[in-house]
Amino acid sequence: MANPDSKSNQSKQNKSQSNKSDRKSNLGLTVTKEENFSEWYTQLIQKAELIEYSPVSGCYILRPRSYFIWEQVRNYLGGLITDDGVQNSYFPLFIPESLLTKEEDHVEGFAAEVAWVETGGHSKLKERLAVRPTSETVMYDSYSKWIRSYKDLPLRLNQWANVVRWEFKHCTPFLRSREFLWQEGHTAFATKKEADEEALKALNWYAQTFKELFAVPTLKGQKSDSEKFAGADYTLSVETFLPDGKAIQGATSHHLGQNFAKAFDIKFKDHHEKDQLVFQNSWGFTTRTIGVCILMHSDDKGLVLPPKVAQTQVVIVPLLFKKGREEVLAATSKLYDELKAAGLRVHLDNREDQSAGFKYNEWELKGVPIRIELGPRDLENKQVMMARRDTGDKLSVPLDNNLTKVIETTLTKIHDNLYEKASDYLSKSIIQCETKDDVLNAIKNKKIALVPWCGSKESEEAFKEETSIKSLNTPLDTKGLPELTSKHNCFLTGESHTNKTPLRWFHFGKSY
């Protein structure tokens, strides 16, 4: 226990030490990631100025440092989407009740968490309006008007929007909030084959975004029947695994088959002038992923951000003394210009009223990947000190034309190192299991179980009820896994693998 008794008459020395540690603990994080994961996260997102709590429970303010991350997602993922020919558009926030309830499974899946608008000004509305929990229904109402002939297909639209799902479970900033931001792609095709191909393509964009922007590895796979999207034929997902031993769904891509086409009457005339229903997909990537990125990489000193999403990639801290002051300021200002000209996101911290140590701690808390220190001593030696946020390494680098290059290379190395560490953790966390006991044991040790399962809804629901362990997905890539034969049994029902009731390898885990 820390000694809180700084008021009593202790020696001066003890007192100042106690004050010093108090000060430190108030500015930085007071718990470690290991000892209290959720408290650590709560402090981190507030002290690193990512999130502010709002007056509405479950709704959070994205401050500039976190909104910047979302802007990078929009640029990168948005680029992948539009490069493939999908067009951006925008549909209304409000959905009339009659539209929302058109597809049965869909309503059933969302009914419990829809927020409704019932009055406008002082008058009650004739029909209540749902605040969109997702936009299938409002978009497909238009699709049925726009699609007449095979010539109108494929129709592929995307929108960047906010949605509201009135959660009753505990909300957590980024990971589960009542309002969140996302992109939702909604497409219609003449054939199932085209739709299947696109659903997989979207999943790959998501995996790529996780890897290239967030330095986070994912498990690509298909969800179980009880975990699939309400109204979908099947759902593909990328799952990630957080350092507290819990999995979290990263993003999803749904093949809707013709379910919505039937409900919304989306038909086209084929080459033989016959009416056909379209095949559809919807796929989405949300601000939840920002939370995954933060939780994955950050440490007890604060935020660790992959360079590609860091608002500030390099911070320059001039070390100012009376002697050599002007020279140091001139040198750091010159360096700032050079790095900025090279396209780096750089900040020159020349505040006069903070000590160097204070600045180091502050920028580490805020997750800046590289810190450059430059003082009179460095200037004499024609060098700078470069500190890496991910490893804590600090080394001297010559102050010459090559410095920009060195920094750029180091930023790449930081990204790769973060990805490697996370991949290592993920692959070490997947335990191949055969029996229910194996699975329980793996989960108890904060791992993911990979186990043969028959996929039945009933067995999953009973197991979930009993243990709060859910299926995550079944891997799309089964290379390296033993082929399932009649010798394998479903870990829940005990049934053996046959052609009639095929088993599949499935990831199971505790999940957010």
Add this chain to the structure above:
RNA sequence: GGGGCCGUAGUGUAGCUUGGUCUAUCACUAGGCGUUUGGGACGCCUGAACCCCGGUUCAAAUCCGGGCGGCCCCA
């Protein structure tokens, strides 16, 4: 779904058991001035708080009821 803990300035807290000089503690923080600055500098000055509603009482941060919000554990 079940159980437990908690809510006091921007942050972390003292005070609550036993209601009363509480005109609310301490530290950080914020703003100002000056001296400083190689891993959270120092001095002085100035700001800033009892979650909400109701009840008990001469008197409520403190007791009671309800609400809202947060955290933890179990299923």
